[in-house]
Amino acid sequence: MTPSPALDLTAARHVLDSQPFSRLVGARVTAFGDGGATLEIDVREELHQQNGFLHGGVVSYAADNALTFAGGTVLGPHVLTGGFSIQYLRPATGRTLRARAEVVHAGRRRAVVRCDLSTVDGDGAETLCAVAEGTVLPVATP
Numbered sequence: 610m611t612p613s614p615a616l617d618l619t620a621a622r623h624v625l626d627s628q629p630f631s632r633l634v635g636a637r638v639t640a641f642g643d644g645g646a647t648l649e650i651d652v653r654e655e656l657h658q659q660n661g662f663l664h665g666g667v668v669s670y671a672a673d674n675a676l677t678f679a680g681g682t683v684l685g686p687h688v689l690t691g692g693f694s695i696q697y698l699r700p701a702t703g704r705t706l707r708a709r710a711e712v713v714h715a716g717r718r719r720a721v722v723r724c725d726l727s728t729v730d731g732d733g734a735e736t737l738c739a740v741a742e743g744t745v746l747p748v749a750t751p
Contacts, residue, residue: 616686618642621678624686631674634667638678644712646678649705652728663701663728671708672724672741679710680720680745687750691719693743701738703728713742720745 616624621641625631625648634656640647648671650656658664672695681688710724723742727735 616641616681620686621646621681625674625678628674630670634670636671636674639707640709641678642682644679644682644715646675646682646710648675648678648708648710651705652701652703660700661702663706665697668697668701668706668726668739669695669741671706672710672726672739673743675708675710675724675726676722676741676743677745679712679722679724680715683712683715684720684745684747687748688720688745689748691744691746693741695739695741697739699736699738701726701728703730703736705729706738707735718747 618641621638625638634650636648636650639649652663656667673690677690708724708726710722712720712722714721726739727737729735
């Protein structure tokens with residue numbers, strides 16, 4: 610798979626930064642291209658749920674955006690999530706949430722994408738906390 614000529618890591622970062630909610634949670638794109646994308650979020654107290662774990666909505670948000678950015682590497686810059694499912698494997702704890710998405714299959718009208726979501730501790734060790742899979746669809750530009 611080759612990256613979309615209209616998007617590179619710099620452009621992907623600009624797109625993410627244009628999303629107010631992404632700025633609110635502090636998301637950043639750390640890898641983009643060749644059918645894959647990685648999003649990271651620093652874990653902060655205000656992103657926790659009542660038991661002290663990272664809120665599932667934040668984990669789900671990271672999966673959604675990582676899936677879509679990965680799909681955009683093969684479908685082009687104008688894409689939306691068509692739908693996704695997520696399985697939470699264990700509570701998310703650690704310093705950073707890392708969502709790594711990779712295109713599994715791409716056609717002209719959709720891409721099927723998988724995402725592994727891990728937390729990273731202070732020593733850099735990763736713990737898988739959720740997996741997601743979804744479809745990404747191209748949309749007409751305004």
